[in-house]
Amino acid sequence: MLKTIRLEDAVGSKLSHDITEIRPGEFKGPAFRKGHTVCNEDICHLQKLGKNHLYLIDLEDDEIHENQAASILARGLAGEGVVWEDKPSEGKISLHAAVDGLLMVDTASLAAFNMVDEVMCATLHSHTIVKKGEMVAATRAIPLVMKQAPIERAAAIARQNGAVLSVRPLRNAKVGLIVTGNEVYHGLIKDQFEPILKQKVHGLGSTVIGTEFAPDDEDLIRSAIQSHLNNGCDLLLLSGGLSVDPDDVTRKGIRHAGANEIHYGAAALPGAMFLVAYIGDIPLLGVPACGLHHRITVLDLVLPRILAGERVGKKELAFIGHGGLCKDCPECSYPHCPFGKGI
Template sequence: MIQIVNIEDAVGYPLAHDITEIRAGEFKGPAFQKGHMLTCRDLDHLRRLGKDHLYIISPETGEMHEDDAAEVIANALCGEGVSWDEAPREGKISIKATCDGLLKVDVDVLNSFNGFGDVMCATRHSNTIVKKGDQVAATRAIPLLIAKNIVDSAVAVANSSRESVLQVKPMFKARAGVLITGSEVYYGRIEDKFESVIRKKVTALKGEVMDVAFLPDDDTMIAEAALRMVEKGVNVLITTGGMSVDPDDRTRFALKQAGATNILYGSPVLPGAMFMVSALKGVPVLGIPACGLFAKTTMFDLIYPRILAGDKITRADIAATGHGGLCLKCRQCTFPDCAFGK
């Protein structure tokens, strides 16, 4: 139960919630914190903040204070790799990554959770690379007093997630093998530019390139090179070139000959429509089309971190990248701090 009283009649009672003070360009925060025992000396300050009345709270059976509710729902939302460590303020809790990795959000369950109205959770985009200590979400109970049955229902929805609503998956360090295909490069007709591009992308996520092979448009040679690299211990195989509809582009056919499975070719992302993902003897294989030479960011940059986080990419995953999959080719690229891939 919430009772409204004149501030003079609240003297001697603890504040039910933080009283916020805003000084333009200087300060925004609590002038008085929840639990502060009000005294006569506080009255003038409260009046300057526009407060003539305050709440006195006497929670009834079946009601929870906003801060208590926030702790319960935060615990229900957090999975592996995320947590909270600061006391709730005004019913709000910040949720942070406890390790480096890839943020995963169960968006469907999050939407259902937010459908209650009296509770909320705002997150960063799923599949965002984060560092330990980064804020990944914030949750709060919105009313000062909230019905316990609503909190229980929201918790039940959060717990219905197959894994967790929020988690951060560590990414393994790549030991990459790189196959650069194309007879024009193999026979020295043109200079290769792809190797430096791939090395930069691999090392940016703390991986290393173990081996690089240059190959002509020959199914058998490409297949044998791919199998050799897998036998040498690479844990991700990256191929460049040979991905278009040209009859001389043989890479994906060669990988099939080598035994690659679950070959997914084609994506609804520009640049990167001719991207390929598959697996060879359990090692993920990513095929970058020629656009990777001149476009800083392509479909590869959206899928590669997910591979390192252990995702098993499906056709449904590929299809979902179409929403937000148009790169605007900005003069100064700000990826990942832009709309591409989100």
């Protein structure tokens, strides 16, 4: 229960919550912390913050303070790879990545959590690459004092599918590259795909074991795939041969190599002719020719998820469509842009 007292009568009382001060462009944070004993010297400062009254708190048995509520909420939200300190500031707790990796957000559970009255959680976009220590979410209870039951209910909702938030480390994959196309294989043009793919792979902490070149021949593409598998590769990237031309037979080569699952086409531009296939548990990613022209394509959305251990299939490629349109800006600012942020 909250009791209101006049500011001039508050001297000697302990503050029941942090009191925020905002100086535009300079500072936002607690001017006075919860538990601070109000003294005469504080009165003028508090008045400048718009405070003419303060609260005294006398909690009922079924009530809870905002700081305790924030701790309960954070505990429910945080899954594997996410940490938080039980030190609420202004009633809020921030959650941080415990490891470098890919942030995973259960968006359905997050929405259900936020539908509970008097609680909130805001996160970074799911599938954002984060560094250890980076803030990935923050949560708080909205009122200063509230009933404990809805707080416990919100925390239970957050936990019902494991946790709303997790950070998965990216594995160090042994990657095999296959560059297809008669024009490259026969030396008519210089290959430019290999350095692009190597840069993307190395940038995510994986290793390129080797590169095979194959003409537009499904049997030779199959042989190149098998060669990489025999050499211990656990992820294959194939470039080219994925359009509608009769010479484009990369998909046939993948199928003949034993792929038991093939998903051709992604709801993204650039990258609509992207391919995801699996031989057993080993993923094969087919990168269309747009990867030569565009710095960022659907590969940049899918590759981190594969390295984080996610099995990407038709559903995942379909959901990329919301936010899957690159604006093709004159100066690319990815990942600080809308591309891929709808998923």
